Amino acid sequence: MSETNQVRSSIAGKSFFLIFALLFNTLTWFYMMWVIIDSALGGLQGVHIQVSIIWALFYTAVVVSGIFGSTLSNKLRTLRFLCFWVLSGIVSSLLLILFDSVDVTCASIISLFSGFSFGVGMPSLLTFLGDFTNIENRGRSAGIIFLAINVSSPIFAVLVENFDLTTISIVSATWRGLALVLFLFLKTPPRAKETAKTFSFLSVFQDRAFILYFVAWMLFCFVDNFEKLILGNPAVLEADFYSSMLMIEAIIGSIFGFVGGWLCDFIGRKRVVIYGFVTLGLAYAIISIAPTTISWYLYFVVDGISFGMLWVAFFFVLWGDLSQQGGREKYYAIGSAPYFLAPLTRVILAPFVAFPAYATFSLASFFLFLAVLPLMYAPETLPEKKIELRRLKKYVEEARKVKKKA
Numbered sequence: 001m002s003e004t005n006q007v008r009s010s011i012a013g014k015s016f017f018l019i020f021a022l023l024f025n026t027l028t029w030f031y032m033m034w035v036i037i038d039s040a041l042g043g044l045q046g047v048h049i050q051v052s053i054i055w056a057l058f059y060t061a062v063v064v065s066g067i068f069g070s071t072l073s074n075k076l077r078t079l080r081f082l083c084f085w086v087l088s089g090i091v092s093s094l095l096l097i098l099f100d101s102v103d104v105t106c107a108s109i110i111s112l113f114s115g116f117s118f119g120v121g122m123p124s125l126l127t128f129l130g131d132f133t134n135i136e137n138r139g140r141s142a143g144i145i146f147l148a149i150n151v152s153s154p155i156f157a158v159l160v161e162n163f164d165l166t167t168i169s170i171v172s173a174t175w176r177g178l179a180l181v182l183f184l185f186l187k188t189p190p191r192a193k194e195t196a197k198t199f200s201f202l203s204v205f206q207d208r209a210f211i212l213y214f215v216a217w218m219l220f221c222f223v224d225n226f227e228k229l230i231l232g233n234p235a236v237l238e239a240d241f242y243s244s245m246l247m248i249e250a251i252i253g254s255i256f257g258f259v260g261g262w263l264c265d266f267i268g269r270k271r272v273v274i275y276g277f278v279t280l281g282l283a284y285a286i287i288s289i290a291p292t293t294i295s296w297y298l299y300f301v302v303d304g305i306s307f308g309m310l311w312v313a314f315f316f317v318l319w320g321d322l323s324q325q326g327g328r329e330k331y332y333a334i335g336s337a338p339y340f341l342a343p344l345t346r347v348i349l350a351p352f353v354a355f356p357a358y359a360t361f362s363l364a365s366f367f368l369f370l371a372v373l374p375l376m377y378a379p380e381t382l383p384e385k386k387i388e389l390r391r392l393k394k395y396v397e398e399a400r401k402v403k404k405k406a
Helices: 003-043 048-072 080-099 104-119 122-132 136-159 165-183 192-195 201-204 206-231 239-266 269-289 293-322 329-340 345-347 358-375 384-405
Strands: none
Touching: 003 048, 003 080, 003 104, 003 122, 003 136, 003 165, 003 269, 048 104, 048 122, 048 329, 048 345, 080 104, 080 122, 080 165, 080 329, 104 192, 122 136, 122 329, 136 165, 136 239, 136 293, 201 206, 201 329, 206 269, 206 293, 206 329, 206 358, 239 269, 239 293, 269 293, 269 358, 293 329, 329 345
């Protein structure tokens, strides 16, 4: 019996490593393409409407293709579908070679194809994470992936900013192509083959637990992006100070994304999410009442902590907990949509925002506390038995330590 458990553990470990590598490859490639588009738009100095259209193409392509891909993957062999998905990403990267320089037309084409090449297979890949991880260790697995991606992302940004388009195109296409090698060793989970039942998008929206968490997540995404729009205004914060704080926030978010994943498996998902919303709401309230230098430091620290914990909990963990095999792709496709649509708030509203800065923080605080209301009625997705078992193990370990000291 013990040998069987060891074999299963070995298979699970190998599968997790492959999923980890595939997610790392996909998300870092997506970040590279995002930096390429952002750098191109910065160099174009185009009118606002052109920039808005290009970003709208990018983010809309991610969401629409994700919904389309979540439906298509059920009708095709999943691994074959994912291989075609990776090939589309390679083609998107190689498109850069066709252009000597980036203009509006080039940026639009790259945005559209990059968004599609990322979004169409992402729900299916996230489904593998849900299939190959147990509910009691899904949070820690997600935290490890999040930390690795965020720590390495600056390297890819430096690569993009210091080479010409041809070199970047070849490097990004090669990097994306490595995913094809990984798929050779990945196998479809046995239970997924046995699952005959499929889920419609209507059934997802009829899931009360999903709606309660989804509403809170949507409010967070749009409030966070709207406040980033306000903070990016030089009249509110100096550009150098804001850039420095964003870097610090990213580092803190990376660390606490890992911590949040661990806490999701230890105290439950619902508590982690509620704590994240409440602390961020308090940070906004403090800024609106007393906008001192110390308050700004506190805000960016808390924002980094909350963002890391909430991103891991929602993007990786909760949709996997709430869904079942046969419908996971649709849960991930819909659940991730607010994260990719919310940045359009900054892009579209940038020239029109004229709210008093500190009044918006009070408004943001109100909406974040409002987001806690549906969470109060949402169920805990980690089984209570798992939480109690962890508490019992911790109590036994502490009792042993006390006994040894005595």
